[in-house]
Amino acid sequence: MLNYPLVGCNHGYDGTKEKTKTLYTLSENEILYVISSICILYEPDSKQQRFYTKHNNPITCVTIHRYNSFVASSETILSKDRPYASVHIWDYMKLETIAELRKEQFGSDISLLSFSPKSDDNFILIVSRDRPKIVLFIDWKRNEIIYSITTKSDKILSALFVFNTNEWIACISQQYLLFYRINWNSKPLKIVVQRESEVRNIYTGAVACDNSGEQLIVGDKVGSIHVWCLIDNEPKLAGVKESILEVIIIHIFFSVLTNLSEDISLN
Numbered sequence: 001m002l003n004y005p006l007v008g009c010n011h012g013y014d015g016t017k018e019k020t021k022t023l024y025t026l027s028e029n030e031i032l033y034v035i036s037s038i039c040i041l042y043e044p045d046s047k048q049q050r051f052y053t054k055h056n057n058p059i060t061c062v063t064i065h066r067y068n069s070f071v072a073s074s075e076t077i078l079s080k081d082r083p084y085a086s087v088h089i090w091d092y093m094k095l096e097t098i099a100e101l102r103k104e105q106f107g108s109d110i111s112l113l114s115f116s117p118k119s120d121d122n123f124i125l126i127v128s129r130d131r132p133k134i135v136l137f138i139d140w141k142r143n144e145i146i147y148s149i150t151t152k153s154d155k156i157l158s159a160l161f162v163f164n165t166n167e168w169i170a171c172i173s174q175q176y177l178l179f180y181r182i183n184w185n186s187k188p189l190k191i192v193v194q195r196e197s198e199v200r201n202i203y204t205g206a207v208a209c210d211n212s213g214e215q216l217i218v219g220d221k222v223g224s225i226h227v228w229c230l231i232d233n234e235p236k237l238a239g240v241k242e243s244i245l246e247v248i249i250i251h252i253f254f255s256v257l258t259n260l261s262e263d264i265s266l267n
Contacts, residue, residue: 050095064092072088110129162228167181177196
């Protein structure tokens with residue numbers, strides 16, 4: 001028998017669970033985090049909590065819409081009665097479920113979710129843990145898979161709409177950073193541009209967009225961040241912020257070298 005948190009009690013944040021350790025900030029000065037099958041919305045000033053409790057099984061993934069008060073949260077399967085994972089689309093202001101998605105292509109577990117940044121469409125990206133190299137494009141209002149991409153990587157670490165548009169998506173694996181441009185006017189839909197980063201690196205999957213949504217920030221294994229933006233409708237590397245640790249080590253190295261040179265000169 002599963003032990004679920006009691007609603008009505010105060011639930012603290014648990015950062016030990018890899019799948020649900022992320023904190024999400026909402027527009028109403030609330031913080032969203034997950035404990036088992038419950039999404040908890042915490043308001044720090046009033047120290048009040050609200051709860052979204054429509055999931056029956058542990059939550060594996062969450063994403064927040066950039067402009068609308070929508071949350072997408074997925075739950076795993078623990079029963080043969082429901083053989084596929086499901087995704088809830090819900091309104092965090094009203095704590096009401098808008099849609100529930102369940103597809104064979106979702107498999108038993110969902111690892112990645114990403115809303116389109118546009119306020120007037122209904123697209124969301126989904127990656128199943130069972131099919132880690134396939135990105136599904138879902139129209140969540142129609143509960144329909146409208147497109148899919150099979151990437152060259154064995155496992156996608158991050159997949160998201162980028163550059164504040166639904167035309168470009170980025171897929172990040174340990175070795176590859178890939179950009180795809182979608183032609184939404186073509187029937188059927190198709191990829192019109194595919195770009196691979198020329199920067200060879202080991203990526204961690206750490207990724208974010210700036211407040212405007214127009215810049216993509218990607219982290220690598222040594223702690224550096226790579227900033228990408230759209231220039232002349234092409235993804236371009238705008239800059240790299242070196243690892244702070246590396247900068248400190250280099251600074252110490254040159255300081256020691258300088259002091260050593262001075263000592264040699266004095267002697």
